[in-house]
Amino acid sequence: MRRRRRLRRFVVLVLAVVLVVYLAWLIGASRTFGVRQIQVDGIALVSADDVIAASGISIGEPLVKVSQSGVNVNITGNILEVQSVKVSKYLSGTVVLHVTERTAIYQVAVGDSFGMVSADGTVFHLGDMTNGLLTCQVAVGDSDLLADIATVVLALPADLIPHVEFMTASSQDSISLQLDASRQVIWGSAAQSDLKAQVLTALLSVPGHVYDISAPASPSVK
Numbered sequence: 627m628r629r630r631r632r633l634r635r636f637v638v639l640v641l642a643v644v645l646v647v648y649l650a651w652l653i654g655a656s657r658t659f660g661v662r663q664i665q666v667d668g669i670a671l672v673s674a675d676d677v678i679a680a681s682g683i684s685i686g687e688p689l690v691k692v693s694q695s696g697v698n699v700n701i702t703g704n705i706l707e708v709q710s711v712k713v714s715k716y717l718s719g720t721v722v723l724h725v726t727e728r729t730a731i732y733q734v735a736v737g738d739s740f741g742m743v744s745a746d747g748t749v750f751h752l753g754d755m756t757n758g759l760l761t762c763q764v765a766v767g768d769s770d771l772l773a774d775i776a777t778v779v780l781a782l783p784a785d786l787i788p789h790v791e792f793m794t795a796s797s798q799d800s801i802s803l804q805l806d807a808s809r810q811v812i813w814g815s816a817a818q819s820d821l822k823a824q825v826l827t828a829l830l831s832v833p834g835h836v837y838d839i840s841a842p843a844s845p846s847v848k
Contacts, residue, residue, distance in 0.1 A: 662719030680704040706750035731776040732760040747773030762793040774816035781819035814840025
């Protein structure tokens with residue numbers, strides 16, 4: 627009886643090991659739980675085909691091997707329009723890539739095209755000029771300067787933006803705005819942009835052509 631019990635335990639243990647190995651193979655290596663289709667949502671600036679190609683995911687690849695961090699790095703590293711990607715996996719074999727695209731704060735000229743600029747100073751999605759998006763005349767090589775300009779744009783009052791014809795910046799301390807009616811705003815650096823926006827709103831009621839708010843505590847109008 628003891629030998630039978632030991633044999634029975636041994637057989638159960640062997641079967642359990644075999645089952646675990648089989649399940650591990652089934653999930654991690656076989657095509658049974660593999661990727662069957664890939665879907666993409668949240669896109670407007672890029673195509674689903676480009677996102678899928680950049681993801682590195684292959685049809686038939688085991689679902690367990692599809693990594694959230696890996697897919698995110700692959701796509702954001704190859705497609706500038708994409709800020710982040712969330713991956714959803716389903717036992718049916720469907721993988722859904724939830725894309726969050728970068729938000730354009732303003733645009734800059736890049737050769738014969740225009741590039742959108744995000745809040746962190748990344749230039750992305752080259753194409754035609756976008757109506758309704760502020761334009762800044764600036765070299766595109768300095769991402770810190772581009773980010774500072776974005777800070778200024780985000781601080782501008784909504785009712786002022788339609789009056790901004792363009793912006794210029796030769797350095798982080800020389801950001802300026804050209805308004806309609808031949809008015810210029812010397813903004814200076816991006817520091818205290820929220821305060822500068824408040825000062826400018828009040829200052830524009832004073833007739834003039836040059837509004838200097840680079841030092842918001844002591845603004846001037848000429």
